[in-house]
Amino acid sequence: MSKLTTLTKGIIKENPVLVIVLGTCPTLAVSTQASNAIGMGIAATFVLICSNLVISLLRNIIPDKVRIPCYVVLIAGFVSLVQLLLEAYAYSLYEALGIYLPLIVVNCIILGRAEMFANKNKPLDSVLDGIGMGLGFTLTLFVMASIREILGSGTFFGAKIPWLSSNGISVLTMAPGGFIVFGALMALVNRILRKKPPKDRDCESCALAGSCSSKSGASSSSAAHCAEVKNG
Amino acid sequence: MVKFVSIILAAVLVNNYVLRQFLGICPFLGVSKDLKNATGMSIAVVFVMVIATAVTYPIQKALLEAHNLGYLQTIVFILVIAALVQFVEIALKKFVPALYRALGVYLPLITTNCAVLGVTIANIDAKYTYAESLVNALGSGLGFFLAMVIFTGVRSKLENSRPPKAFEGLPITLVAAGIVSLAFFGFGGIVENLFK
Numbered sequence: 382m383s384k385l386t387t388l389t390k391g392i393i394k395e396n397p398v399l400v401i402v403l404g405t406c407p408t409l410a411v412s413t414q415a416s417n418a419i420g421m422g423i424a425a426t427f428v429l430i431c432s433n434l435v436i437s438l439l440r441n442i443i444p445d446k447v448r449i450p451c452y453v454v455l456i457a458g459f460v461s462l463v464q465l466l467l468e469a470y471a472y473s474l475y476e477a478l479g480i481y482l483p484l485i486v487v488n489c490i491i492l493g494r495a496e497m498f499a500n501k502n503k504p505l506d507s508v509l510d511g512i513g514m515g516l517g518f519t520l521t522l523f524v525m526a527s528i529r530e531i532l533g534s535g536t537f538f539g540a541k542i543p544w545l546s547s548n549g550i551s552v553l554t555m556a557p558g559g560f561i562v563f564g565a566l567m568a569l570v571n572r573i574l575r576k577k578p579p580k581d582r583d584c585e586s587c588a589l590a591g592s593c594s595s596k597s598g599a600s601s602s603s604a605a606h607c608a609e610v611k612n613g
Numbered sequence: 614m615v616k617f618v619s620i621i622l623a624a625v626l627v628n629n630y631v632l633r634q635f636l637g638i639c640p641f642l643g644v645s646k647d648l649k650n651a652t653g654m655s656i657a658v659v660f661v662m663v664i665a666t667a668v669t670y671p672i673q674k675a676l677l678e679a680h681n682l683g684y685l686q687t688i689v690f691i692l693v694i695a696a697l698v699q700f701v702e703i704a705l706k707k708f709v710p711a712l713y714r715a716l717g718v719y720l721p722l723i724t725t726n727c728a729v730l731g732v733t734i735a736n737i738d739a740k741y742t743y744a745e746s747l748v749n750a751l752g753s754g755l756g757f758f759l760a761m762v763i764f765t766g767v768r769s770k771l772e773n774s775r776p777p778k779a780f781e782g783l784p785i786t787l788v789a790a791g792i793v794s795l796a797f798f799g800f801g802g803i804v805e806n807l808f809k
Contacts (some may be wrong), residue, residue: 402783404639405635405639405642406635406637406638406639406727407635408638409635409638410635410636425648447618450692450695453691453692453695454688454692457687457691457692458688459690460687461684461685461686461687461688464662464684464687465676465684473743478804479738480731480735480738481728483686483687483690483734484730484731484734485726486687486730487690487691487725487726487727487730488727489639489725490800534772552795554633554634555798556632556635556791556794556798557791557792557794557795557798558791559635559791560787560788560790560791560794561787561788561791563787564780564784564785564786564788564790564791565784565788566784567783567784567787568777568779568780569777569779571784572779
């Protein structure tokens with residue numbers, strides 16, 4: 382795979398949110414305002430690049446059996462770093478993201494990329510993959526937040542839009558709007574890619590597919606496992 | 614007592630973790646296909662949420678805040694939850710095999726459930742007392758349970774529907790989740806009005 386495809390595949394073809402369906406919780410939760418969406422995107426991208434780089438560098442040192450706990454500790458460390466930086470230099474964003482900021486730790490995009498990409502690729506590729514996936518995540522969040530902010534509250538980056546601001550569809554800024562816009566966007570991407578929509582979360586796209594112990598058990602428990610592992 | 618009832622009602626109906634706060638969406642979408650798995654997963658979530666809160670709250674107060682180490686919260690909590698889940702699994706296997714058989718497969722999966730980490734952090738942020746935190750964790754778990762059971766019912770109807778091609782599968786499921794979430798908006802303000 383060339384360096385360029387490693388970088389760009391995350392934007393549409395392997396978009397982490399709309400195609401691989403990872404990290405749904407923050408996507409739904411912070412996409413009410415375009416500015417918050419970009420903030421969340423940058424924070425997650427930073428963690429993703431750092432964790433991909435370090436995990437890739439340590440890929441031959443970390444013993445296979447305990448790699449997941451190791452990854453989680455590394456990721457949690459970077460997340461704390463971002464939390465402290467935002468608290469110090471961008472307090473309004475820190476307030477706006479609230480509980481979803483520490484929850485980047487359990488955002489499956491990050492653990493998923495560590496497991497699917499960084500632990501078997503060279504540091505440079507892993508960083509490019511991190512940048513690409515982070516861009517895809519940020520872009521999706523931004524598009525979704527723009528739709529919800531413009532149609533829902535009639536503003537864009539906080540600036541009022543003449544007619545829309547008094548005729549906003551306020552349900553879009555609330556929880557149900559999140560689900561519905563997300564569903565519609567996913568359908569749109571399916572349409573563009575002309576591929577069958579992800580019917581279910583099966584083991585192939587699961588972050589931990591390689592090490593999944595319940596995989597051979599088949600049946601519902603493995604589906605449950607994968608769904609849970611991909612949580613975020 | 615009134616305070617506890619209002620915390621539970623608020624957590625189950627008004628601030629439902631799945632439908633209002635978007636925490637734990639993945640198991641919500643992934644395991645809601647049949648009722649047996651949905652209830653098994655939900656009971657495991659309730660169980661782990663309460664135990665995780667019972668353990669992390671004293672750690673936060675006695676260890677982190679007392680020694681001015683608040684910035685380690687995220688790392689410590691996720692590690693404690695991961696270790697705790699393992700420990701609970703071993704203990705159940707040894708002492709309550711019946712319960713282990715019922716919850717076993719779901720337990721290891723819960724470590725990465727953001728609703729569990731979410732509830733432990735939310736309890737600290739909301740400045741609840743120890744008892745209130747435990748009640749809130751219980752309520753949040755029950756809210757997850759309720760959302761799962763309701764949505765399993767909705768999904769069984771979805772199976773027989775024929776949406777436009779691009780919407781098949783996950784997209785239409787998300788739209789359905791949006792409508793269920795809309796229904797929960799009917800509970801807005803109920804707690805303030807019941808207990809004012």
